[in-house]
Each structure stands twice: as structure tokens, then as C-alpha cells.
Amino acid sequence: MKNWKLSAPFLLLLPSFIVLAAVVIVPLLLSFYSSFTPFRLTKPESFFVFIGLRNYINILSDWNFWVAFGRTVLLLTIALNLEMLLGLGLALLVEKASRGQRILRTIMMFPMMFSPILVGFQFKFMFNDNIGLVNNALQALGITNNAIPWLIDGTLAFIAILTAEIWSSTSVFAILILAGLLAMPREPVEAARVDGCTPWQTFRYVTWPFLMPFAYIAMTIRSLDVARAYDIVKIMTDGGPAGRTELIWTLVARTGYSDARMGVANAMAYFSILLSILFTVYFFRKLAAARTQIGAEW
Amino acid sequence: MATVSLKKLTKRYGPLEIVHGIDLEVADREFIALVGPSGCGKSTTLRMIAGLEEISGGAVEIGGKVVNDLPPRSRNISMVFQSYALYPHMTVRENMGFSLKIAGRSQDEIAKRVDEAAAILDLNHLLERRPSQLSGGQRQRVAMGRAIVRDPDVFLFDEPLSNLDAKLRTQMRTEIKKLHAKVKSTVVYVTHDQVEAMTLSDRIVIMRDGYIEQVGTPDEVFKRPATRFVAGFIGSPPMNLREAIVTDGKLAFPNGTKLPLPRQFRDRVAAGDKVVFGLRPDDAYPTGHGLHSGEETDVHALELPVTVTEPLGNETLVFADFDGADLVARMLNPRPLKSGDKVNMSFDLSQAHLFSAETGRTLRA
Numbered sequence: 086m087k088n089w090k091l092s093a094p095f096l097l098l099l100p101s102f103i104v105l106a107a108v109v110i111v112p113l114l115l116s117f118y119s120s121f122t123p124f125r126l127t128k129p130e131s132f133f134v135f136i137g138l139r140n141y142i143n144i145l146s147d148w149n150f151w152v153a154f155g156r157t158v159l160l161l162t163i164a165l166n167l168e169m170l171l172g173l174g175l176a177l178l179v180e181k182a183s184r185g186q187r188i189l190r191t192i193m194m195f196p197m198m199f200s201p202i203l204v205g206f207q208f209k210f211m212f213n214d215n216i217g218l219v220n221n222a223l224q225a226l227g228i229t230n231n232a233i234p235w236l237i238d239g240t241l242a243f244i245a246i247l248t249a250e251i252w253s254s255t256s257v258f259a260i261l262i263l264a265g266l267l268a269m270p271r272e273p274v275e276a277a278r279v280d281g282c283t284p285w286q287t288f289r290y291v292t293w294p295f296l297m298p299f300a301y302i303a304m305t306i307r308s309l310d311v312a313r314a315y316d317i318v319k320i321m322t323d324g325g326p327a328g329r330t331e332l333i334w335t336l337v338a339r340t341g342y343s344d345a346r347m348g349v350a351n352a353m354a355y356f357s358i359l360l361s362i363l364f365t366v367y368f369f370r371k372l373a374a375a376r377t378q379i380g381a382e383w
Numbered sequence: 384m385a386t387v388s389l390k391k392l393t394k395r396y397g398p399l400e401i402v403h404g405i406d407l408e409v410a411d412r413e414f415i416a417l418v419g420p421s422g423c424g425k426s427t428t429l430r431m432i433a434g435l436e437e438i439s440g441g442a443v444e445i446g447g448k449v450v451n452d453l454p455p456r457s458r459n460i461s462m463v464f465q466s467y468a469l470y471p472h473m474t475v476r477e478n479m480g481f482s483l484k485i486a487g488r489s490q491d492e493i494a495k496r497v498d499e500a501a502a503i504l505d506l507n508h509l510l511e512r513r514p515s516q517l518s519g520g521q522r523q524r525v526a527m528g529r530a531i532v533r534d535p536d537v538f539l540f541d542e543p544l545s546n547l548d549a550k551l552r553t554q555m556r557t558e559i560k561k562l563h564a565k566v567k568s569t570v571v572y573v574t575h576d577q578v579e580a581m582t583l584s585d586r587i588v589i590m591r592d593g594y595i596e597q598v599g600t601p602d603e604v605f606k607r608p609a610t611r612f613v614a615g616f617i618g619s620p621p622m623n624l625r626e627a628i629v630t631d632g633k634l635a636f637p638n639g640t641k642l643p644l645p646r647q648f649r650d651r652v653a654a655g656d657k658v659v660f661g662l663r664p665d666d667a668y669p670t671g672h673g674l675h676s677g678e679e680t681d682v683h684a685l686e687l688p689v690t691v692t693e694p695l696g697n698e699t700l701v702f703a704d705f706d707g708a709d710l711v712a713r714m715l716n717p718r719p720l721k722s723g724d725k726v727n728m729s730f731d732l733s734q735a736h737l738f739s740a741e742t743g744r745t746l747r748a
Binding site for chain 2: 270272273275276277278279280281282283286290291294295378379
């Protein structure tokens with residue numbers, strides 16, 4: 086027993102180690118292991134059959150998986166770009182407001198205060214082909230007489246989801262870019278005006294380079310958000326109709342829980358985490374470069 | 384190059400008027416300094432000339448043309464800011480060439496003009512660096528380089544040396560003076576430092592509370608200050624200023640000390656007038672230790688107790704009790720003095736100033 090004297094710091098940290106291991110490390114290892122088995126929730130014994138990389142080979146040769154993967158990347162690309170443009174526009178407008186800027190900032194945050202599930206329900210209602218506000222408005226304005234099948238047509242459903250996603254999260258960009266605008270020194274902008282710049286040139290050559298790091302921070306946060314998009318899609322279309330709005334995570338959830346093929350689902354999940362990591366690394370690189378560019382001291 | 388004229392130039396923020404209709408003519412190639420304490424409206428005036436502040440009333444003319452409604456880019460001016468205002472994401476070369484790039488000049492021309500400006504300012508070895516890799520003095524030189532490259536009608540300087548330490552400031556002051564000698568151009572230079580204004584400019588404009596107190600050459604504002612404010616603002620250490628009442632050929636100070644009325648003012652005041660008596664530290668000195676010792680025409684001496692001394696090597700500033708408050712005197716070829724020593728203090732009254740206590744204006748003819 087004489088060698089069993091553990092140091093006090095280790096003992097004090099031990100409970101948290103145990104809790105962390107139980108809720109994070111063990112499940113992580115188990116799920117990673119199960120991605121190498123044909124594990125089905127309905128057949129617990131299948132957990133102990135090791136099949137090597139077969140799950141990975143299967144999903145990588147599965148067209149449906151690649152479609153969902155590609156759609157997720159597409160959603161991410163379009164949503165992030167539009168959110169950045171809109172967020173930038175909002176931030177520039179709010180920054181111009183000489184009065185009531187605080188109230189505007191708070192109002193701008195409203196969409197972020199709602200649960201994505203509720204946003205999903207709200208937009209599901211708005212885009213409903215019969216009773217939805219969107220069709221109602223389009224018909225009342227005489228733009229169309231048809232009931233546009235927003236959530237049924239694959240492309241339109243994608244646009245509807247995109248709209249909900251953008252509505253709920255543009256303020257992430259707006260807030261971060263606004264923070265950049267407020268932190269920005271005024272003199273270089275004035276110098277640019279004296280140097281002969283039009284307002285557009287001032288923005289292009291002076292303001293925008295300064296805002297870029299802020300935009301990249303928002304990009305990083307949002308890329309992770311969209312790459313794991315699940316809740317809004319689940320509510321609005323549930324990946325349907327017939328898989329036409331299926332994203333990676335709705336596919337993973339369906340495979341894991343509806344089809345009970347947990348081993349395959351885990352393989353998909355681990356593969357798509359790669360996507361998130363790649364985006365994060367990419368945006369962090371961009372962020373670092375942009376920071377060096379403006380000589381930021383933070 | 385061009386003239387600049389301000390005509391009844393006014394700036395209001397809501398009901399608050401900051402600049403009260405000032406008039407000023409700046410000649411072609413003149414170096415003019417706007418000087419005054421903070422909040423006097425000098426920077427606002429400069430920014431109205433630049434077009435960075437809207438003009439509430441009156442007019443700014445550059446080269447005889449009213450520019451009130453022109454944006455800064457159409458005024459053909461260059462401005463050097465207190466905080467340098469360099470573009471942090473551009474190299475020194477890009478910073479200096481930026482205005483030419485915007486103007487659509489060719490790469491060759493930009494490179495040539497940047498190199499010329501860099502040579503004038505000794506920046507050649509720094510051209511590929513970014514502003515964050517430069518010291519304060521170097522940044523300020525880049526800011527000036529950026530201004531030179533444009534070859535503008537008018538240079539505007541907004542307290543360009545205030546962010547530098549004392550030693551560098553003196554050095555850069557000399558550089559600006561050399562620069563103006565090389566690049567002869569119209570300059571409007573804002574500063575709160577009267578030494579900068581005195582050393583650099585052809586003429587000084589002293590501003591206070593949105594009004595112009597006096598416009599004149601450094602010599603004029605130093606020797607013939609138009610108001611009590613100018614007298615106290617220009618010169619270091621500042622002029623001694625004391626309120627007094629004129630009583631039959633004498634100036635009576637509140638605590639009973641009396642001085643003869645300076646000759647040049649004898650016809651200008653009457654008994655009972657309330658005046659402010661001003662005398663520069665150069666014109667009050669321990670007898671025999673003054674700037675004009677031996678040449679005075681109207682000198683009066685008093686025994687005064689020394690309160691404290693500030694030895695500066697070649698001279699000593701002597702603070703002596705005059706009518707209950709410290710008076711500063713400049714002692715050349717100093718000899719040691721202790722506080723409490725009695726000293727025979729000469730007042731060269733031919734150099735004295737009198738201002739009306741009521742209006743603050745000089746009583747000189």
C-alpha cells in the first residue's frame with residue numbers, strides 16, 4: 086500500500102475526470118468503435134462483430150449519402166454567403182443610425198432568441214401551400230393564382246429551408262460585423278476620403294479589409310452551425326419529400342434511429358465531422374491571414 | 384498650389400456654435416499655423432477646409448473656388464492626421480501610392496512618385512513594411528509621404544506631432560520645416576503647441592472659443608500680442624500678467640506694490656483705469672543678469688524675495704514674490720540663489736504690455 090499515495094491535485098480532479106470519461110470519452114470511443122461493426126439497435130449482439138472499414142466503404146459508395154453530403158455543403162455555401170451580405174448590410178445601416186442604435190441592436194438579435202425548432206414550425210406554417218402567409222401574400226398581390234408547393238417541390242423546399250436558416254442567423258454576422266465597425270478607427274476612413282476615394286472605394290479598400298476578421302469569426306461559428314443543421318429541416322420537411330431535402334444529419338438520424346442501423350449511422354457521423362473540421366481549419370486560416378493583414382493586436 | 388480663404392466660416396452642432404464666423408486669408412505657398420487650447424475650434428476649422436465636417440455657414444475657398452459642397456476627394460488636398468491614419472493592411476509603398484492608384488495612374492508613375500517621396504523623407508528602406516512594424520516617428524513620416532505623393536494644392540496637418548515623445552517631436556518639427564522648404568506649398572497646420580506654431584509657420588492664427596484672437600507673424604504675436612489671451616498663450620515660460628489700477632502715473636497692484644506707468648502707455652490710459660500689466664520673463668531679471676542689461680531705456684528695480692529657482696544650466700528661472708504672487712524672471716549668467724534670498728529685480732518697462740482689464744485687448748497704439 087505504500088506506493089498508493091496519490092497527489093492532492095490529482096485526487097481533487099479525479100471526480101471531474103470520471104464524470105468527463107463517463108459522459109464524453111467513453112461514448113465517443115464506443116461510437117467510434119461501433120462504426121466498425123454492423124451494430125443494430127435491435128440486435129445488441131451485433132455490437133461485438135468487427136467488420137473493419139466495411140461501413141465506411143458502403144457509405145462512400147452510397148449515392149444517397151453523397152447527395153445529402155453535397156446538399157449540406159450547398160446549403161452551407163449559399164446560407165453563409167447570403168447571411169454575410171445581409172449581415173454586412175444590416176450592420177452598415179445600424180452603424181449609420183445616430184439615434185436608437187441600442188434598440189436596433191437588440192431588435193436585430195430577436196431571431197437568435199427563438200429556438201430553431203420554433204423557427205422551423207413558424208416557417209413551415211408560412212410556407213404551407215394552402216394556408217401559408219407566403220402564398221397568401223403572393224395571391225393577394227396578384228403575383229400568382231397557383232398554390233405554390235413550397236415544401237413539396239425539392240428546389241422550393243430547399244429555398245424555404247434556406248430562408249428560415251438565413252432569417253434566424255443573419256444577426257450573428259450583423260452583430261459581429263457591427264462590433265468590427267464600432268471598433269474601427271475613424272481616421273483611416275477619413276484619410277481615404279481625402280485621398281480621393283468614393284464611398285464605395287473607401288468601403289472596398291479600407292473598411293472591408295478591417296471587417297474581414299470579424300466576418301471570418303462569424304463564418305467559423307456559422308459553418309459549424311449549418312454543417313450540423315438538423316432541427317429546422319426536421320420540422321419543416323423531415324428531409325422529404327422522398328429525400329429531396331435530406332441533409333447529412335437528417336440522414337444520420339434516420340439511419341440510426343428509424344432504420345436502427347447505428348453502426349452505419351456512426352460511420353456517417355464521423356465522416357461528416359471531417360467536413361466541419363475542414364471548414365473550421367479553412368476559416369481559421371483565413372482569419373489568421375486577415376488579422377495579420379490589418380496588423381491586429383488581438 | 385493655391386490660396387485658401389475662409390469667409391465668415393461657421394460651425395454649429397445643433398444649437399451649439401463652435402466656430403463663430405471666422406475670416407482668414409492664406410496666401411499661396413504660405414505656412415500658416417492654427418494654434419489654441421483644446422476646444423478652441425482649430426481642428427474643426429481644419430476639418431471644414433478638408434471637407435470632413437459640414438460647413439454650417441460662410442464659405443471655404445481653395446484657389447479662389449468655393450468648395451463648400453465638394454467632397455474631400457474633389458478638393459485636391461492632403462491631410463496628415465494626429466493618429467497617422469495609415470491603412471494597416473497595406474505596406475508603406477501601398478499606403479503612399481494609394482491615392483495615385485485610386486486616381487488611376489500607371490504602375491510606373493506610382494512607383495516613381497513613391498520613390499521620390501520616400502527619398503525626401505528617408506523612407507526607402509521601409510517601403511515593404513507594414514505600419515504595425517514601424518515606430519511612431521516612422522509612421523508619421525509615412526503619413527507625410529502619403530500627403531506629398533499626391534502633389535496637392537494644400538497640405539493640412541492636424542496635430543501631427545502630438546502622439547510623439549518630446550525628443551522625436553523636436554526632430555520631426557525640423558523635418559517638417561525642411562520639407563516645406565523643399566516642397567513649397569500652402570500649408571495649414573493645427574497644433575496646440577505654441578512652440579511648434581512659432582518655429583514652423585510664416586504666420587500664426589491664435590484661436591480661442593471659436594474666435595480668432597490674432598493673426599500675425601511669430602515675431603508680431605510674440606512682441607505685440609493683441610490680447611491678454613495671446614500674451615499668456617504665446618511664449619514659454621508664459622508672460623507674467625497682473626491686474627492693476629492706474630493712479631497718477633503709476634500702476635497700483637492690489638496688495639500695494641507700485642510700478643511706474645510704462646512710457647509708451649502714458650497717453651493711452653487715464654487715472655482709475657483697470658488694466659492688466661504684462662511682462663515677459665525675459666524682461667524681468669535680477670539686475671545685471673538680463674537679456675538687455677545695459678541697453679534699457681525705462682528700467683525700474685525692486686527688492687523681491689526669491690521663492691524658488693529652476694536652474695536650466697545656461698539660465699535660471701527665478702520665481703520671486705511680487706505683490707503676493709510668484710513672478711517668473713529669466714536670469715542669464717546665473718549665480719546661485721536660494722529661496723528666501725532677497726534679489727534686486729529689474730523690470731524693463733519699455734518692453735511691458737498693458738491690456739484693458741475689461742476687454743482684454745491691448746492698450747498699445
